[in-house]
Amino acid sequence: MPLVAFPPSLAVMYESSVCPEIGLLHRIDEYIMIENNSQEKYALFDRWGKHRYYPISQFYKNQFGEKVYKVSVSIAETCPNRQDNSRMPLCIFCDEWGSAAYHLERDKSLREQIIVNRDKIARRYRARKFLVYFQSYTNTFDRVSELEQRFNIALAEEAIVGIVLGTRPDCLPARILPLLKKTHEQHYVMVELGLQSFFDHHLTFLQRGHNVQSGYDAIKKLHEHTGVDIGIHLIFGLPDESDEEIIKTANIINQLPVCNVKLHNLHVLTNTPLADMYHKGQFKPVELDEYIEKVSLFLQHLSPDIAVQRLAAVASRWDELIAPQWTKEKMRPTQMIEDHLKDHDLWQGQYCKTVKSNIKETYTKEKSL
Numbered sequence: 094m095p096l097v098a099f100p101p102s103l104a105v106m107y108e109s110s111v112c113p114e115i116g117l118l119h120r121i122d123e124y125i126m127i128e129n130n131s132q133e134k135y136a137l138f139d140r141w142g143k144h145r146y147y148p149i150s151q152f153y154k155n156q157f158g159e160k161v162y163k164v165s166v167s168i169a170e171t172c173p174n175r176q177d178n179s180r181m182p183l184c185i186f187c188d189e190w191g192s193a194a195y196h197l198e199r200d201k202s203l204r205e206q207i208i209v210n211r212d213k214i215a216r217r218y219r220a221r222k223f224l225v226y227f228q229s230y231t232n233t234f235d236r237v238s239e240l241e242q243r244f245n246i247a248l249a250e251e252a253i254v255g256i257v258l259g260t261r262p263d264c265l266p267a268r269i270l271p272l273l274k275k276t277h278e279q280h281y282v283m284v285e286l287g288l289q290s291f292f293d294h295h296l297t298f299l300q301r302g303h304n305v306q307s308g309y310d311a312i313k314k315l316h317e318h319t320g321v322d323i324g325i326h327l328i329f330g331l332p333d334e335s336d337e338e339i340i341k342t343a344n345i346i347n348q349l350p351v352c353n354v355k356l357h358n359l360h361v362l363t364n365t366p367l368a369d370m371y372h373k374g375q376f377k378p379v380e381l382d383e384y385i386e387k388v389s390l391f392l393q394h395l396s397p398d399i400a401v402q403r404l405a406a407v408a409s410r411w412d413e414l415i416a417p418q419w420t421k422e423k424m425r426p427t428q429m430i431e432d433h434l435k436d437h438d439l440w441q442g443q444y445c446k447t448v449k450s451n452i453k454e455t456y457t458k459e460k461s462l
């Protein structure tokens with residue numbers, strides 16, 4: 094499989110600046126290709142909790158020794174595209190709540206939101222460890238002192254073991270990096286970047302207001318100056334999206350210091366620019382069968398070391414969803430993707446090399462059981 098033509102500046106950057114823990118060069122030295130029907134293949138599935146991809150739940154188990162759940166909070170109130178004096182259009186898919194899971198709670202204090210949502214999840218799943226997920230809008234758009242205060246409130250709460258911060262790639266000013274580094278030195282910190290695509294023409298269609306280079310710059314800054322874990326949000330089901338683009342996306346991500354990805358299908362919500370396009374017949378959402386093929390192809394080319402947070406979008410407010418209707422369902426699309434992988438004997442990293450030491454470690458653990 095030919096490697097993607099990597100932006101030269103980044104290739105140099107990671108050759109010269111890679112840290113030994115993340116060790117991109119070190120990892121490349123030890124890469125092997127896993128053969129079909131080999132023991133290594135089944136060792137991977139065992140390591141992934143019998144899944145054919147690396148779910149984030151397994152990643153958290155490795156990090157924290159048990160299941161960890163995200164507690165979503167809605168604190169940030171705007172983003173560069175939505176601020177009053179912005180000349181930028183809105184992202185075409187974004188509803189008025191800016192991706193907030195619990196928009197009705199945003200009048201509550203941060204502490205209240207954490208307690209209510211944490212206790213709800215604790216009761217439902219008997220969970221004991223949580224990450225506070227600053228989800229809505231752009232969470233690095235506020236003053237550093239305010240952010241620091243929020244981090245302190247979150248991390249002071251019982252059973253909170255870290256924070257996850259959702260933001261745009263072009264919204265990571267240098268002044269925020271020391272705070273991320275300092276917090277990360279004492280607690281788990283992940284930054285989720287809404288990069289959405291590694292192709293500028295798709296970002297233009299989505300009206301994101303940033304380009305792919307902003308994504309590379311953000312990853313570089315976070316990696317070099319903070320050491321936090323980096324997650325990437327991606328959207329599939331874009332107009333004229335090709336299989337080559339999906340494969341190339343996986344190949345690019347494999348070469349970046351990225352810890353996990355979160356996959357969404359482009360879906361239409363009310364009161365969004367995409368809704369207007371949909372009603373005018375200018376946009377047709379991807380069918381579930383086609384989306385399953387796209388995700389499977391992506392996973393086959395994604396490194397087995399990169400965890401997957403989510404396989405498809407879920408519309409949390411059904412009354413806002415226009416299309417496709419399968420986006421209402423939380424479990425069925427995920428289960429169908431898992432079934433498709435199994436029925437066709439596909440798995441994450443099938444066409445990608447993986448780290449030899451990880452495989453060895455899995456064998457050693459199994460033998461000692």
Ligand code: SF4
Nearest residue numbers: 172174184187191230
């Ligand atoms: S998706 Fe994020 S950046 Fe885009 S308009 Fe919505 S809140 Fe703003």
